[in-house]
Amino acid sequence: MKPGYVLSGRYKVVETLGEGGMANVYLAYDLILKRNVAVKLMRLDLRDNEAAIRRFRREAISLTELVHPNIVSIYDIDEDNGTQFLVMEYVEGMDLKSYIAQNYPLSYEQVVNIMDQVLSAVEEAHAHDIIHRDLKPQNILINADGQVKITDFGIALATSEYSLTQTNTLMGSVHYLSPEQARGSVVTKQSDIYSLGIILFELLTSRVPYQGETAVSIALKHFQNDMPSVRSFDSQIPQALENVVLKATAKNLTERYQNASEMKDDIETALSYTRSNEGKWEPASIIEDETKVLEPLSAQQVKKNIGLGDKKDGSEKDGKPKKKWSKKKKWLIWSLIAAAIFVLIIFITALAMSPKDVTVPDLQGMNETEAKTALESQQLSIGNIIRRDSTKYDKGQVISSSPTVGSSVRQDSKVDLIISKGPEKNVFGNYKGQSYAKVKSKLENKGVTVVKETKSSNSVAKGEIISQNISSKKKVVWDQTTVRFVVSSGAKKVILRDLTGYTEKSVEDYAEELGLALNIENDSSGSSSTGLVVSQEPAANTRVEAGDTLNVVLGSTSESSSSDESQQSSSSSSSESSSTNTFSVRVNIPYQASSSSTQSSTGSSESSSTMNTIQIYLQDDNHSYSDIYQQFTISSDTSVTLPFTLSGSDTGKYKIVRDGQVIAEKTDVTS
Structure with a gap:
């Protein structure tokens, strides 16, 4: 691995620290946490060895529970281009081999201090088995x-079967x-x-x-x-x-x-x-009986042992004559002796060849082939195999055995195994169109990590799920799954333009662009230019979203075929113009930044930025001052155009209310 290479987009390799039988160790820099780390990268020649990978990951995961000041901490377990690696605490210093070479002789106090720390770490590891x-x-x-x-710690197990080479x-x-x-x-x-x-x-x-x-x-x-x-x-x-x-x-x-x-x-x-005066420790003496070599018995000795030897034919100890044995009787006795010796030999041989008691080895974590080899080394064999779901053991690994580890059994016995099928997998499901809050609660209760991404939508209601990054039919392990949901934030809101002076075609295009329902009316007063927008509802700068209705009024004039009617119309228009006046007033509404304290679901106080709520009251021939003419929210300074229609010498008025406070009011509005 060359310096400068970045593993998983995060750990930048600085230099090589050492090489081993199963993995190489590099000094790297964590680009996210801004610190030096040690990275142990599995050797490339073991990258495709499933047993090595399985053990490498299993042992590394088991080490994450070891938290001790004298044990190097494991920060992360990951892979890069199919190669497994561990991210560990980086210790600035040297290994004990180099330390001894540079500092020998060490004081006895130093030796005891070093061993005390080492034993403290080993004691902690052994407590976790x-x-x-x-x-x-x-x-x-x-x-x-x-x-x-x-x-x-523990990685040596993965190394053991490979380091012989x-x-x-x-x-x-x-x-x-x-x-x-x-x-x-x-x-x-x-x-x-x-x-x-x-x-x-x-x-x-x-x-x-x-x-x-x-x-x-x-x-x-x-x-x-x-x-x-x-x-x-x-x-x-x-x-x-x-x-x-x-x-x-x-x-x-x-x-x-x-x-x-x-x-x-x-x-x-x-x-x-x-x-200080302690004697040298000696192991307990092992007493071994001397082996005595027995000389073979002679025929006379055999006879003597059964009461036939050292006697003269036809005589007794008391000198009395004894009856001689016939050849037939002697042959019978020798046959019985030979048979007894033969039976004794068979008995001793059978006793020596009878099955011995052996101990069931620890098979946990092994695959079926490894377990078979371990059992055969003890002259045992695999019996029944039961397969069960397991989150602790990978698929194919032994969960437990029956009899259990350490049990004493006779040779040639069978040992039943429970082998992992891996974690239980379930069909993920389709959550599109459902409430994000309910789905999140449901999945998190199963152990799923849920990530939210919001997006505006004109077709999906606010708070509902638009899409998910996991196929609905995919089978997953709940507590090993992270899902990303795209959630609707509702229809996208836009600020309405001031459409005064727009042509009918321009207004239609604009409404279609925003997805607004358009309602067009003609100005019956005939006081405005033909075909151009003279007023709109909602007013300019109002926030609207797709589906809202936009009302506009287009100006128009009346015509007559006769000169008298034209003059009458002109006179009427002049009269109406003098009695009815239509105009608009542009008002600037300043935004006021503020902060409100809200209570989070966890009970903690949080600060969030708020928008200003604006209410406009307007009075003219068409509007009552007691009714809200327009209400909307702003997050920056905003200008609005207020339309007025006044008869004769009437005056109009308006009032601007921001977050419940009047910030502008005019009671003598005229053209």
Whole structure:
């Protein structure tokens, strides 16, 4: 991965921090949270290995529950172009291997402090039933302040079946391998404790106890050779501290620390004065009876054992003559002896070959093939298989077994398995046209994450769902699903223009553009220019939406075929013009910004910007001052045109009310 590459559009690669058997680690910069992070990216050659991916993700998810000051935190789990990666806390410092190389010899107090932090982290992980499986100084980070953080918890499980082909990786891990791991036995929490004992050995001596040219030769030494004495490297090391190494690395699990808490309590007192004269810890002696080789019995000895030997023919101990055995009787006795020996041999052979008791291994999380291999290693086989839904285990993974893990059963027994079908999937459904509020509540109760996007619509009612980004027939896992709904905010509102002077065609085009219902009337007074708009309802600057009705009045004049009628009409028009006056007044309404406190659904107080509500009162020949002429809202300074029709010397008046307060009023409006 080259520096500068951005993973998932968020994590920009800065440099390579290290390479491993299963994944490579990079320093990256989080472009959203503006911080350095460590990114562990699965190797490209494992990208298509489903088992590796499944384990990588499963183990990583299980680590998110580990929150401890001495454990590297997991921030994110994602993939980029099909390659899995983890985003982790970035620790500025070095791994413990480098720290030992640069700072050896360490004071015993430093050694105890480092081990105390490591054990505290392991104790927390074991409390969550998470076994590290690959504890070594390379997986322990230490910063400039001496704080220790363990990384790669659990990921070693995913690595184990692949690292055998990665020589460098195995050579790095085999030095800390427990005897049971080397033998291929079941890994337990005590396997981590053995590795901790080797790490303590290295902290005290700057070297590992077993060396070899190959990984196999080193692995053999873990369960064949005695642990070297750290005091042979440094005689000043307290015996109590060496005893912690010896007990942590005991070959016999019953003699090893049973848990991390025991080892932590022991090492915390190793430097105390009360333990200064402590003797060397020795494992319990194993008494082995000497094997005695029995010499074969002679015929005379056999006879003697059954009361026939060392006797002379025809005589008794008391000197009296004894009756001799016939050949037929002797043959019968030897036949019985041979038969008894044969039966005894068969009995011993049958006893040796009879099935032994074995322990059911832990099969949880394995696929069917892996479970079969694990059972066959114990001379067991798979019995009945039941498949069930599971949110914890991926499809094909073992949920549990019957008998359960750790149960003692006879060899050749069958073990029933419950295997995951994966999370339960349900048809998502079609929610178009339904109330967003009700659908949101319904889906969130099932665990769905609901995202809302609003959009104006002339055909879908406000608050109803216009569309969804998930097909209605798609099967989904509720708590793993995020849906985005486009919700109607209602018809789009626009501010009506001042249409005074528009032609009839222009008004028709404008109404069609906004989706308004148009109602046209002609001015019967004949006082205006022919065919042009002289008034409108609603007034200019009123907010309207599709479907509203727009009323306009077009000006017109009357005509006569005779000169007298024309003169009469002209006289009448002149008379009407002098008695009726139609005009308009333009008024500016200033917007006043304000803030109102509203109570949210969660009970918290929120502040939101409000619009001004405007009410206009108008009085002329056509309008009453007691009625609202027009009402609308504004969010900025707005101008309106008020139409007046006045007879003779009458005067008109108007009043502007903003949010309940009169801001403008004129009582002597004339042309």
